[in-house]
Amino acid sequence: MSKTIKFTKMHGAGNDYIYVDTSLYGIDNPEAAAVKWSDRHKGIGSDGLVLIDKSPIPEADFSMRIFNADGSEAMMCGNASRCIGKYLHDKGLTDLTEIRLLTLSGIKTLSLHLRVDGTTESVTVDMLAPTLTCRSQLATTDGTMTDGEVEAGDRTFRGTFVSMGNPHFVIFTDNIDDIDIARYGAILEHHPLFPERCNIEFAEVEDNGNIRTRVWERGSGITMACGTGACATAVAAALTGRSPRHCTIVMDGGELDIRWDETDGHVYKTGPAEFVFDGETEYT
Template sequence: MKIEFTKMQGAGNDYIYVNTLIYPLPNPEELAVAWSRPHTGIGSDGLVLIGSSGKADFSMRIFNADGSEAKMCGNASRCIGKYVYEYGLTRKTEVTLDTLSGIKTLRLHVEDGKVDAVTVDMGIPAEIHPVDLGEGYPYREGIAVSMGNPHLVIFVDDMEQVDLPRVGPVLERHPLFPDRVNVEFAQVLAPGRVRMRVWERGSGITMACGTGACATAVASAYTHRCPGESDIIMDGGTLRIRWAGEGTRLFMTGPAEKVFDGVITV
């Protein structure tokens, strides 16, 4: 069977997108592993399925490069907004998306018929608290944040000193997080400007992580480093995060771009 797909990226976080209204995939876990491989597959951070929903305009399912299913991805949700508008699945500029972490609202910024950027209502951050990682770990303290998926934010003075390939997998599997955790390292460059690198649960080092950028902004405000609005600068690009504080909704704005369309046989 031939499957049409679109490869898209948001701030360098690249996924393979399939419209399951046309191409239902019975084994997305296996396909995510095979297609994500850079040399023998398409190459990506994972596989995203766009589908129908009885509760929202569309649904989103995300499978990481290792086949595990993620609850939410901010970069992928922005790309879905661009996909459904530019491929004619909707003419709305405000779209609701059914995810495993709840209904998200996407506001599409359209110019000359193209979606230039998307603002996502990411909901209310939860479970924000300091974490003591204990002795024997390369870093002792962090801030835990849930953006519908778990994050651990660690502040550093010099990002260049972080050995991400070494410490990322160790912290991802810390005993405090039995379901594993996304790990963000953050360096405050100036008020409202934070440099971030990420080790994503199930995918490893990625160019960007939307929920990770949100968690970093939350942790920055929680620790009184950068309250209010922040630019989170990642390897693949920058996201603008707006959050008024505990108990309020968080809004993420950033780009979404199509890389190419393709056909693959399964």
């Protein structure tokens, strides 16, 4: 028996997801729903599905689960978390401007920046500290890689591994437009070096110090932006001396401000969050 589900489509720097308040609408099979609804020709069209609910633990205010367009569940999404902050505040579900969000990679604090009219203009997310050693996500002897070599098809890339709760491999290049992102991103996502698959970032440091970045997102393919990917890119740039710890990441969908704080070691990400439209769909 089918039922009608109300949803909201939102995007953060072009990284678009379908948002459902599961305190109102239960989604028994979110993996299948994510695949069906994310289809850009036969469905709503998105990079995935995000489920919002009240937190089951007192340390957080709300919780999120996120499913990629292929149905796989992600640990975290920085762009989606910013959108959740706007969703919760601007739809009147909370009057908090500091929201503790429970994710599979820990509790993230969302700091909302409001316009004069009280709506949310942008959100800063405390993404916590990056992990540079993770044997479960990187199959090297010590679980680390900084500016190391990886073969993909007919090319060898040099990259740096950074985990933001989810795995990222950041490759710096002199000309990002020369790289076939779809081809090499797909190969590297499934490379044996990454037991849990991997998000792949191709980055170029521009003359003004900004870092142009394109992303092959694990489970979704090429996306307009990736919040955790922007954070990983900034960390990798600082680690390899290509950039200071505070920089602007320029993605296909827009710019994100990233600061890797020297005091607490956390990465802080600030960027926009926008409503696209509200809608209804049938769910069986």
